[in-house]
Amino acid sequence: MSIQSKHFQNAPENLVIESLQGLCSLNPQIDLDTANKVVYVASPDRSKVALICGGGSGHEPAHAGFVGYGMLTAAACGSVFASPNPSQVRRAIDIVENEKGSVIIVRNYTGDILNFGLAKEQYAALHPEKADRVRFVIVGDDVAVGRTQGKIVGRRGLAGTCLVYKIAGALAERGAELDEVHAIAQWVSSRVGTIGVGLEHCHVPGTAAGESHLNPTEIEIGMGIHNEPGNRRVSPVPSVNELVPMLLELLTSTTDPERSFLPFKGKDHLVLLLNNLGGTSELEMAGIIRETRHALEAQGYKIRRVLAGTFMTSLNMPGFSITVLLLPHRTETDESVPDTELLLSLLDEKPAVPGWKWASATTPEPSSLQIKRTVSTAPAAAVGDVTKLGSEDPAAFIASVKRACGALIDAEPEITRMDNIAGDGDCGLTLKDGANGVLRNVESGKISGDDVISSIISISKVAEEQMGGTSGALYSIFFSALAQGLQANHGHQKTLTPALWAKAVSYALEKLYTYTRARPPSRTLVDPLDAFVKALTASKGTDFAGAVQAADAAAQKTRDLEAKAGRSAYVEGNRLKDQQVPDPGAWGVKVVLEGLLASA
Numbered sequence: 001m002s003i004q005s006k007h008f009q010n011a012p013e014n015l016v017i018e019s020l021q022g023l024c025s026l027n028p029q030i031d032l033d034t035a036n037k038v039v040y041v042a043s044p045d046r047s048k049v050a051l052i053c054g055g056g057s058g059h060e061p062a063h064a065g066f067v068g069y070g071m072l073t074a075a076a077c078g079s080v081f082a083s084p085n086p087s088q089v090r091r092a093i094d095i096v097e098n099e100k101g102s103v104i105i106v107r108n109y110t111g112d113i114l115n116f117g118l119a120k121e122q123y124a125a126l127h128p129e130k131a132d133r134v135r136f137v138i139v140g141d142d143v144a145v146g147r148t149q150g151k152i153v154g155r156r157g158l159a160g161t162c163l164v165y166k167i168a169g170a171l172a173e174r175g176a177e178l179d180e181v182h183a184i185a186q187w188v189s190s191r192v193g194t195i196g197v198g199l200e201h202c203h204v205p206g207t208a209a210g211e212s213h214l215n216p217t218e219i220e221i222g223m224g225i226h227n228e229p230g231n232r233r234v235s236p237v238p239s240v241n242e243l244v245p246m247l248l249e250l251l252t253s254t255t256d257p258e259r260s261f262l263p264f265k266g267k268d269h270l271v272l273l274l275n276n277l278g279g280t281s282e283l284e285m286a287g288i289i290r291e292t293r294h295a296l297e298a299q300g301y302k303i304r305r306v307l308a309g310t311f312m313t314s315l316n317m318p319g320f321s322i323t324v325l326l327l328p329h330r331t332e333t334d335e336s337v338p339d340t341e342l343l344l345s346l347l348d349e350k351p352a353v354p355g356w357k358w359a360s361a362t363t364p365e366p367s368s369l370q371i372k373r374t375v376s377t378a379p380a381a382a383v384g385d386v387t388k389l390g391s392e393d394p395a396a397f398i399a400s401v402k403r404a405c406g407a408l409i410d411a412e413p414e415i416t417r418m419d420n421i422a423g424d425g426d427c428g429l430t431l432k433d434g435a436n437g438v439l440r441n442v443e444s445g446k447i448s449g450d451d452v453i454s455s456i457i458s459i460s461k462v463a464e465e466q467m468g469g470t471s472g473a474l475y476s477i478f479f480s481a482l483a484q485g486l487q488a489n490h491g492h493q494k495t496l497t498p499a500l501w502a503k504a505v506s507y508a509l510e511k512l513y514t515y516t517r518a519r520p521p522s523r524t525l526v527d528p529l530d531a532f533v534k535a536l537t538a539s540k541g542t543d544f545a546g547a548v549q550a551a552d553a554a555a556q557k558t559r560d561l562e563a564k565a566g567r568s569a570y571v572e573g574n575r576l577k578d579q580q581v582p583d584p585g586a587w588g589v590k591v592v593l594e595g596l597l598a599s600a
Helices: 012-026 086-095 110-126 128-133 160-173 178-190 240-252 282-298 340-348 367-373 394-422 427-444 452-467 469-489 498-513 526-538 544-560 573-579 584-598
Strands: 030-033 038-041 050-057 074-080 102-107 134-139 192-198 219-221 232-234 269-276 302-309 319-326
Touching: 012 030, 012 038, 012 074, 038 086, 050 086, 050 110, 050 160, 074 086, 086 102, 086 110, 102 110, 102 160, 102 178, 110 128, 110 134, 128 134, 134 160, 134 178, 160 178, 160 192, 160 269, 160 319, 160 340, 178 192, 178 340, 192 240, 219 240, 240 282, 240 319, 269 282, 269 340, 282 302, 282 319, 302 340, 394 427, 394 584, 427 452, 427 469, 427 584, 452 469, 469 498, 498 526, 526 544, 526 584, 544 584
Parallel strands: 050 074, 050 102, 102 134, 269 302
Antiparallel strands: 030 038, 038 074, 192 219, 192 319, 219 232, 269 319
């Protein structure tokens, strides 16, 4: 896949400052030292411990998005993926000067440690009486970096750092002493582990357009948040229920000498954080949450809290990371080990910052119980008597249904291409979903040539439940009305005839027109449908091939039509004419009818 290298910006060199200025507009409780790119709480409570963080920009909302009451007091921001310099950090230390002291929390990257550490030591040299009032915590939670590889530099700091910010910040907000805040930050940092995965690298604004680093069938496990190489590449791209166990094996293993970083003992209690690296849709993230919960619970872990969202991104990287915080074991009696309920209460407190995502302050029920509740137990409405009409040739009827579905599935890429230009890009997949649903019903016997009306009702149900959207509704209405038309006009016939089909489709079209304003020529699916129905009705059902030809001509003609309804009505007209793209929905009707004809 290609790297997204286009960005919304004025000039790359001003992007960080302008972003921080926008953040201050969003969060009035913070101010910005523009010269030093330090975001800070404008009116901090100087009787409380201050928390300072920072690092390269490009990981938003970390770090500046977590500055505010109840979390961080200041953040020193570097350029994209570049550490701030010591003078910026010293400025942050000066701004948050207070009665109790400050804790600096940095991720384990050489530049951050050197620059923040130098600023701390320079501050101590200038203020020897306050030297012990600025503490330092380094977070390295990346389990992709094994002990041998990272024996000198250690593990990289990833999204687990955000849990350290949150818990330490909430404790500081309660008025805890410096030693307490520093100790809990150190303890949490020692109990977090993170593993990430990416579909592709990200692109840094202002740099040359990048080339793809991974081929279309590859993913990279353990990729760093600055595009650093990962643990390994996997091809083909596994399904989520295959991928998540791979990631958790690296995260929770107690037998891998390279990566057994956390002291798991079995049936441990965890906090789970799912982090979007910037380019993964909310739809996909929710599915990842589901799979991760299932996999952890299957291993016997007790998940006490679930957090998910964008916490620490890698600009626009299409990927995600999984972080676990291993809560104290019941057997841990050391006084330095914090109480589990204390940690959870600190995590649950809502900070006044824009970057922290909503989370439920409760322990989630086991996913097995939630799944049970999603299965409806309400009784189904009774079904009335449906007339049983058979096809003249039941085998040919089923063959035609299969052929039409196969044609739709084969046409999906082309219909999708059309809809990416003329609509919202989902028409091909919607029709393919419907076709696959119909084929499953054929295999299960719900669709049969011996009971055509019930079969059509079944097709209508598939359109309603598995296609969805406008197309699904239109198809469902049409097929429901088609079943009504067959029942209303069959007389005492037991077998369907061409004339009965013609009456029924005419009836169905009229019913459909009561629910849509689209009329031909409108550049919608009604164009070929109307042409087909009128031609078939005119021949009293005897010229099916001629009716399909009429539908084909109408679908082809949509290339030159102005859109009056449907998805294309929102697309600039000249673009459609210039590219000569037919309406995707109309093309879908044409494909279905030609599939039926091919097996007639």
